[in-house]
Amino acid sequence: MKRILIAGALVTAVAAGGYLLTQNTVADADSVLNYIPDNTAVFSGQLTPFPIKTYINSITDTYSAPPDKIMQSLYNSDSYDPTNSKINFFLNLTQSYLQNMQDADAFMATFGIAEEIQGYFYTLGIIPVFKLDVINPNAIWALLDKAEAESGFTHEQRQIKQRDYRAYKLSEEIDAEQLELIISQHNNILTVTFNSSLSEPLLLENALGITPVANALAHSNLLNDIIIKHGFTKDAISYINHQALVQAITAPDDSLLGQHIAKLMTLQKQDHLQVYQQPQCKIELMRIANNWPRTVFGFNQFEINDDNTTFDMSMVVESNNQTILTALTQLTGFIPEYVNDLNNTVLALGFGIDVGGLSPAISRIWNELQQPSYTCPPLQKMQSAIQQNNPVMLGVMTAMANGIKGISGAVIDYSLDESQTEVAIKSLDAIISLSASDPRTLFNIIATFRPELANVKLPANGNIVELSSLLPLVTLPGINPKLIMHKEHMVIFNGDKAEKIAIALGNKPITATGIYSLSIDYSKAFTPLVTAAEFSGQAVPQELMDMKDYNLRLNTGLQINKNGIEATSYMNLQSKIRP
Template identity: 45%
Template structure:
């Protein structure tokens, strides 16, 4: 039983991840699907306006056309009909990603479609628009034929659906995977022994809920609070999750967990199902009510796609927000607004504020006199430690605001007889209030640097003698102080970035930023390997046609902790 629950959770998580990643729309209108979504759903993600699925698949198809030969090895070796069924479905899906036309024709989808993911308590529900239902049934029929895993045809309130039993024969707590199509909407969900009788009807869109998401104002509140433009929206409700584990009937999820515990004969949440734990954990959840996500900008065509998304862990705990905000450090311009590098990463931490901020957070967590046993144990564990000890290690580097690194570009020579690194542009910077003094303080720990003297605006120092690199590698690392920044760079462009830093004053402008250009990263390596005749790992060859850029960042604002990301994908025109 537990194995099946784990499998079901994996399926649900995979479905959630896929549909969340595709969230592309909401125009603020009350959507009919939302009347079947309970307001106390722990998770929701919705494409409420049509998303150009055909064009999107065309723009990213190259990234999915290759996959490892052993990707499905475990499923292929299994004699279990259920595993073979899932194998067939997965292979059909991967093969359909060849093009947008093939994808929508395989699954009978419209060129533009809406989709939804949410849960009825514990049970996941996926809904998406379909144009040709027969295509879905054909995919399932093919999987049945190839696996020998068959369905049972059922109906409820006149609506037929397929039920595939996931549990072993004879198990009393049967779990089934359901497929139903009605009024152009495909529903995929689960049925189980701990369901209420009306749950399946609600999942299939046959029984609207009393207190629905459509009437709750939750989505409108999220858009208003976080400035999402409505192109995509979703959330995880922490308060409903806490209610589910600390009560027996506080919401639908709580009732299902209680029923499941009765079937299993043990309740894993018994330790927190007390009045004290419910009150105290609920108060914590009220301070961190939701994780929300939304789309701020989308542009999709057959040749490229651009998506800007944000995820925010909401917080009303002003003490923690102030502490986290005080830790923000400096991230240079060549990291924040750079679209030309192969790879770049910046970590902004104001070291002088690190210990005070962590101490403030620590004290805030230890201040309440909890009655809940679990929280008492956590406090006891924390009380034996203290972030103040970090002061011993951070004292020497007080004044440091951040560190950043960027691999701007590199190229190998085209000499097939003697392939070598022809050029490298890169920069590493340490931003601090007095870089020269910090460098002098660190020299005793690196005797080879003892004779180097650095001053702001002074001559850059050649570090080649410290790096035992082959002479055919055209790398000449230079060290210098540029304003408030200690830099090491190589290459002409690296030098330009270093000189630009001289005009950048320190400011607390962020926590973390990371950017990767997969095409620029992999193309020179693959070309070099082909010239030298060296074999490449299969995983690397799979990414040969990747033309994708990704950027993500972490920051703090008055509403919570922000994780933002930008993903660009373009079709690569090959001459092979």
């Protein structure tokens, strides 16, 4: 069964092609949305066609590991069995994908797709369905025929209601559950799905686009509602339906997903989900699911050009529990702007935690998780564990740090001494900042516990002093850290660029800007390391060489908004090295 899962993962990767799936909200009689139930547990789609040719062109110069090397690592993996025709079939498809991914025209010709494509991923019960627009169906059949000929793994040709499809048997005869990979093409739409004993004939008809489903997504405002609620662009929408998942577990007879899960449980020696189907569990778990209904994914920015690709994506765990959202907002602290400045930093990291609000916020969450008192056994057990971990001691532990709003740091720029036989810093622009309501008082409190700090006299606000004049430091070439005090920020820095940022920080009031942020420019971060290592005659690992050429700028963050817990991810990938 493990091999079946590996094979399924490989074919999904080949079909997905490394990009988000797409969908069209204009529902006509032939729209794929007519075949997607509005209560599907998982959906991924996009409102505008994905420019696959432009995307491939934009990443060609940054495609680091050669296909042969990637394939060799797959063939050398512990799970690879050279006598297994199924594995060889999917590896052959993977190799075709990797080899052609380096040339947009070759990729489109091999997979029979246009320069812009649309597609869908969703579930019918527990059965995944993937659909993709194609303009040359014969290319797909030729690709599959080639993989069959070279692996010895073959299909069975079938038909349902005059719709032809291929069935590839993935399971072994001794497996309790039989599983088949289904591939079909009709009206220039490729469908990849699975068939098993869970599937009734009608379900296969739904998956292949023969018979529409009842309560289809085409007749729902769900996608538009998500866009409006979260301010997403109309480029891509994905979601996981928590309510559908909980309903399937607690009331299996009420949904197709629940019926599928129940059938799978009958194959087990013990049904571990029965406890959740008690009446009190149904009520209490659905109440929780209604408070946390979905996890949604969408774009704030979506731009793809031949030499530049920019994605700004958000993942939001939706919440209707205002008590918990208010508590999480209460502990949100301050992260300076320089942490998110991808244009002028190499690497930056910031944590925004309002330590003064940490204890009351966690106490509010702790109290909320105990209300109401659950009668469902698993939830009772959870509440009992929570009650045994009273957060009252947290207030005592954080008392000394009360007033801290955040701590951040960044490497603005650096260079290495290429004349040395070992990697050594030549110059460094870097900064570390502590943001607090009264950083001077915090320092004095810490000094009472650290004798070596007892005689340190911090400079007046706005004054800059060398840190070595306050503390005994071991100096290094190119490094002479300095300290500047502001009313709400204590900053240690090194270098002219960092000094400008440190001085400007004094004008920045402390506000709740986020909980976490990480920024990195791969080219800036790794190019000096590779260059210095090469000049010193040291061997440079291939992984490090790949990082140098990977012209990617990335920022990830975490914050709380009125709709839930939001994780952001910004990616800018350029195909040409920036000056």
